[in-house]
Amino acid sequence: xxxxxxxxxxxxxxxxxxxxxxxxxxxxxxxxxxxxxxxxxxxxxxxxxxxxxxxxxxxxxxxxxxxxxxxxxxxxxxxxxxxxxxxxxxxxxxxxxxxxxxxxxxxxxxxxxxxxxxxxxxxxxxxxxxxxxxxxxxxxxxxxxxxxxxxxxxxxxxxxxxxxxxxxxxxxxxxxxxxxxxxxxxxxxxxxxxxxxxxxxxxxxxxxxxxxxxxxxxxxxxxxxxxxxxxxxxxxxxxxxxxxxxxxxxxxxxxxxxxxxxxxxxxxxxxxxxxxxxxxxxxxxxxxxxxxxxxxxxxxxxxxxxxxxxxxxxxxxxxxxxxxxxxxxxxxxxxxxxxxxxxxxxxxxxxxxxxxxxxxxxxxxxxxxxxxxxxxxxxxxxxxxxxxxxxxxxxxxxxxxxxxxxxxxxxxxxxxxxxxxxxxxxxxxxxxxxxxxxxxxxxxxxxxxxxxxxxxxxxxxxxxxxxxxxxxxxxxxxxxxxxxxxxxxxxxxxxxxxxxxxxxxxxxxxxxx
Amino acid sequence: xxxxxxxxxxxxxxxxxxxxxxxxxxxxxxxxxxxxxxxxxxxxxxxxxxxxxxxxxxxxxxxxxxxxxxxxxxxxxxxxxxxxxxxxxxxxxxxxxxxxxxxxxxxxxxxxxxxxxxxxxxxxxxxxxxxxxxxxxxxxxxxxxxxxxxxxxxxxxxxxxxxxxxxxxxxxxxxxxxxxxxx
Numbered sequence: 001x002x003x004x005x006x007x008x009x010x011x012x013x014x015x016x017x018x019x020x021x022x023x024x025x026x027x028x029x030x031x032x033x034x035x036x037x038x039x040x041x042x043x044x045x046x047x048x049x050x051x052x053x054x055x056x057x058x059x060x061x062x063x064x065x066x067x068x069x070x071x072x073x074x075x076x077x078x079x080x081x082x083x084x085x086x087x088x089x090x091x092x093x094x095x096x097x098x099x100x101x102x103x104x105x106x107x108x109x110x111x112x113x114x115x116x117x118x119x120x121x122x123x124x125x126x127x128x129x130x131x132x133x134x135x136x137x138x139x140x141x142x143x144x145x146x147x148x149x150x151x152x153x154x155x156x157x158x159x160x161x162x163x164x165x166x167x168x169x170x171x172x173x174x175x176x177x178x179x180x181x182x183x184x185x186x187x188x189x190x191x192x193x194x195x196x197x198x199x200x201x202x203x204x205x206x207x208x209x210x211x212x213x214x215x216x217x218x219x220x221x222x223x224x225x226x227x228x229x230x231x232x233x234x235x236x237x238x239x240x241x242x243x244x245x246x247x248x249x250x251x252x253x254x255x256x257x258x259x260x261x262x263x264x265x266x267x268x269x270x271x272x273x274x275x276x277x278x279x280x281x282x283x284x285x286x287x288x289x290x291x292x293x294x295x296x297x298x299x300x301x302x303x304x305x306x307x308x309x310x311x312x313x314x315x316x317x318x319x320x321x322x323x324x325x326x327x328x329x330x331x332x333x334x335x336x337x338x339x340x341x342x343x344x345x346x347x348x349x350x351x352x353x354x355x356x357x358x359x360x361x362x363x364x365x366x367x368x369x370x371x372x373x374x375x376x377x378x379x380x381x382x383x384x385x386x387x388x389x390x391x392x393x394x395x396x397x398x399x400x401x402x403x404x405x406x407x408x409x410x411x412x413x414x415x416x417x418x419x420x421x422x423x424x425x426x427x428x429x430x431x432x433x434x435x436x437x438x439x440x441x442x443x444x445x446x447x448x449x450x451x452x453x454x455x456x457x458x459x460x461x462x463x464x465x466x467x468x469x470x471x472x473x474x475x476x477x478x479x480x481x482x483x484x485x486x487x488x489x490x491x492x493x494x495x496x497x498x499x500x501x502x503x504x505x506x507x508x509x510x511x512x513x
Numbered sequence: 514x515x516x517x518x519x520x521x522x523x524x525x526x527x528x529x530x531x532x533x534x535x536x537x538x539x540x541x542x543x544x545x546x547x548x549x550x551x552x553x554x555x556x557x558x559x560x561x562x563x564x565x566x567x568x569x570x571x572x573x574x575x576x577x578x579x580x581x582x583x584x585x586x587x588x589x590x591x592x593x594x595x596x597x598x599x600x601x602x603x604x605x606x607x608x609x610x611x612x613x614x615x616x617x618x619x620x621x622x623x624x625x626x627x628x629x630x631x632x633x634x635x636x637x638x639x640x641x642x643x644x645x646x647x648x649x650x651x652x653x654x655x656x657x658x659x660x661x662x663x664x665x666x667x668x669x670x671x672x673x674x675x676x677x678x679x680x681x682x683x684x685x686x687x688x689x690x691x692x693x694x695x696x
Contacts, residue, residue: 084692093648099684100641101691128640128661136641453664456632464629474638474664481666494633502618502635505691506663 016080016089023140024074026116028067038062079138081152086126088136100136103507104128108150112143122146126153178284179340179351181275189272189342190265192314196256198263272341279354284324284339298337302326303355304476305447307336308348312440322348324355325447325478336477357446360434366425369484372466374417380462381413426482428493433473435480445480447473449500457490473497548612548623554653555611555674559604561649571596613672615683618690620660622672634670636690638662644680656680660687 042058121140273290283299419439454474574592
């Protein structure tokens with residue numbers, strides 16, 4: 001192995017280019033706010049010393065120290081534009097040498113903040129599809145150098161980058177509407193979006209602005225007095241008898257339910273009104289919204305997986321929702337693209353087929369997890385409960401009989417585990433991975449195998465004794481974890497999927513065709 | 514508390530470990546290739562790292578001991594035992610359970626003695642590659658290779674304890690593989 005490392009492409013820390021020295025100044029000035037705290041600490045420390053001359057000295061020392069470390073960092077930073085990758089070497093004590101192959105660079109962004117613009121500098125960012133955005137940044141190089149780098153990388157990528165981003169910006173042409181929701185559908189979705197969040201909101205507002213109210217919001221006596229003034233007294237409420245109480249309670253309950261539904265309907269109308277998903281040449285285009293109309297395009301090649309979700313009641317009525325998982329970098333706040341908020345399975349599979357994700361051909365491919373996995377988890381719960389009961393009886397003098405009811409929790413847990421085990425399914429066919437989980441809110445994930453980024457077989461200390469493993473798939477923008485597989489099954493699945501994955505390069509699957 | 518607990522565990526896991534070792538050495542139906550161990554200097558560097566990292570606990574125990582709150586030795590003795598265990602025994606064991614395999618189109622990394630994990634990253638999915646060297650690593654000529662993928666899970670996969678030259682060679686090999694895929 002050692003012979004290869006002597007290849008001439010290796011950076012020795014001497015060749016490669018440095019960043020522009022004026023960047024030191026820009027970085028120093030824009031980093032000043034961060035120095036506020038150390039500066040204050042230094043000033044406070046010096047104040048005790050009864051020597052006023054010490055304060056400016058401390059300030060200068062802190063600034064000089066910061067500048068010194070920036071200089072050191074600058075000295076140890078090199079970038080090198082190689083034949084097929086960009087290399088960045090940095091770090092004062094911890095040295096990092098990063099290599100970014102040109103094929104992985106999605107785009108090069110150049111940013112100029114006011115200060116750096118005055119100095120004629122710019123920040124160059126190489127964007128790859130990395131899961132956590134810690135790609136390479138050059139702060140700062142001259143604008144010419146930045147443009148040169150960008151032109152260079154674009155040339156190497158032979159115009160692919162340009163071709164990829166332009167159609168997203170230009171107004172896409174619709175070919176056909178593949179899914180739309182009429183008012184009735186939106187209303188039904190609203191009913192399913194029952195929400196009491198408005199009370200949390202009101203409570204928060206009341207607490208936040210209670211100084212504006214003429215009285216203390218949480219003062220019950222005041223409320224009682226308030227009621228008395230309006231002719232309602234505790235006695236008069238007590239006087240209405242048991243039927244009256246029931247009516248009152250029922251009224252309160254009904255209005256609560258009504259408010260919950262109304263909130264759901266209103267919120268859904270605002271967001272989903274006029275929902276229309278159309279198929280364009282490159283992918284999907286979604287328009288929705290009552291007041292704020294949103295229009296979002298999702299190129300098909302960015303779809304990494306599809307998630308079909310449903311709730312306990314929705315499922316009985318045959319309603320499901322469909323989301324596409326996309327590259328995480330695509331947009332920070334919405335990495336899941338809602339393609340259909342409320343649809344029947346037929347409608348839904350038609351959409352997913354347009355994205356190249358097919359419906360599973362029947363349940364027979366899907367397998368159950370090993371029940372042992374859930375049983376072991378349940379047994380882990382067994383010891384703490386009798387101990388808790390014992391502790392309560394002995395130390396807190398709780399009566400034994402009611403405390404024993406706590407053991408019912410074990411039964412409830414067993415029921416929940418059983419439900420989870422019953423609904424859980426995993427499987428794969430030639431093209432896709434399937435995972436279904438959740439007995440209350442069901443979640444069914446379908447992922448094309450070629451979009452898998454990495455595969456991990458994991459075993460905890462207990463699972464290892466029982467020969468069970470879980471299989472974690474790295475997917476851009478989402479997760480897919482199969483649990484409760486025998487180790488040999490996990491290895492077999494990984495081997496099968498890996499054959500598909502390794503055969504195709506990442507850039508090839510995430511470029512528009 | 515720590516060492517006793519761990520020792521008991523170890524007895525329990527000896528059997529499981531034996532099974533695991535069978536897997537590690539490739540005796541599975543998948544007939545995976547033999548794993549390459551890390552550089553033995555990794556034991557030394559992780560000893561140094563944990564010795565330095567856990568030093569505050571020893572100092573803390575020393576201070577508590579000095580304060581003479583409890584009978585002598587209550588703090589210092591267990592802490593020192595735990596310290597010795599973590600610093601001397603654990604790194605060697607950790608080393609035994611690490612392993613990697615550079616395939617022609619994929620990198621496989623196996624680790625974990627309690628929590629076993631066996632990750633494969635195809636070269637075709639690697640976004641970029643880091644070779645890190647901390648000050649301790651540099652003294653012993655070691656480096657850590659980190660590959661970044663686009664996945665949310667395992668967005669970074671790290672392989673520490675490689676000889677620096679090996680890490681660089683692996684980086685070159687991966688980069689060349691990515692390049693070739695595109696042609």
